[in-house]
Amino acid sequence: MIKWIILSALFVSSVAWGQAVPGGVYRLALPDGAQGVEYDGRPALVRNGFALVGIGINTQPGTKTAYILGAEGRAPHTFEVVAKxxxxxRLTIENKKMVNPDPESLERIRTESARMRAEYQRFSRVPAxxxxxxxxxxxxxxxxxxRRVLNGEPRSPHSGLDIAANTGTPVQAAADGVVRITGNYYFNGNTVFIxxxxxxxxxxxxxxxxxxxxxxxxxxxxxxxxVGATGRVTGPHLHWSVSMNGYRVDPVTVLSLINEEAAADVPAS
Ligand SMILES: [Zn+2]
Known part of the structure; x- marks a missing residue:
């Protein structure tokens, strides 16, 4: 694990300005007069003269285009997504139904995924x-x-950050917001969306x-x-996902980007 963290730190430092990685965030400096940014048909978060554009983890590396919205229309802006x-x-899940659900559960999973996808695509026009x-x-x-392999079978990449803590540990809202979903989900267990x-x-x-x-x-x-152990788990932990413009992105990247800018807001004394 330690080795991985070191490698990952080296990797992040090798991503140049104007580049992003799959599952990362592209930070775009906005020209004067820009009113917003669109990527993949959805608006991106804009704050302090920058847009923070979420990049899907399944994005193929290469040149991508975002659109800067202004009074005169949309201007294309290209940037590079580099491979990561x-x-x-590899994990072993004892409850086999959590790896290979029965047909009835698959139906439930499909309904739940559609509801979650819709929620991830929500764009409320409030200050960032x-x-x-x-x-x-x-x-x-x-x-x-x-890249998850459950009981020897490949599954979707891990879409969040897992933080291990004892059952009953309080979970705090990461930022101000409105609760959109509360409920029990097949894989995710008891879940809250903000x-x-x-x-x-x-x-x-x-x-x-x-x-x-x-x-x-x-x-x-x-x-x-x-904190608990409901849904598909190997022990009590919080699975925390962060989504930007419809894509799950690395929560650690988002924390550092948002807080870096928040710190820059504070006037030097
Ligand atoms: Zn997780």
């Missing part, structure tokens, strides 16, 4: 969040992007208890539930 090799992670916090303190037990505006959505999974309701307005740091 995420490590493989000021800063972001990690929702629970604990040891990272699985990084974003790990809409932070401008396409930034966070998801909190495997909760032991949910302490909020759909429609609640939360302040950053408010407790939304407790």
């Amino acid at each position: 090799q995420y490590p493989e992670q 969040v000021g800063s972001m916090i990690k929702p629970v303190e604990g040891v990272t037990s699985s990084q974003f992007g790990f 809409d932070h505006g401008q396409g930034l959505v966070t998801m909190y999974c495997h909760l032991h208890e949910i302490h909020v309701a759909e429609g609640d307005t939360l302040k950053q740091g408010e407790v939304l539930g407790l």
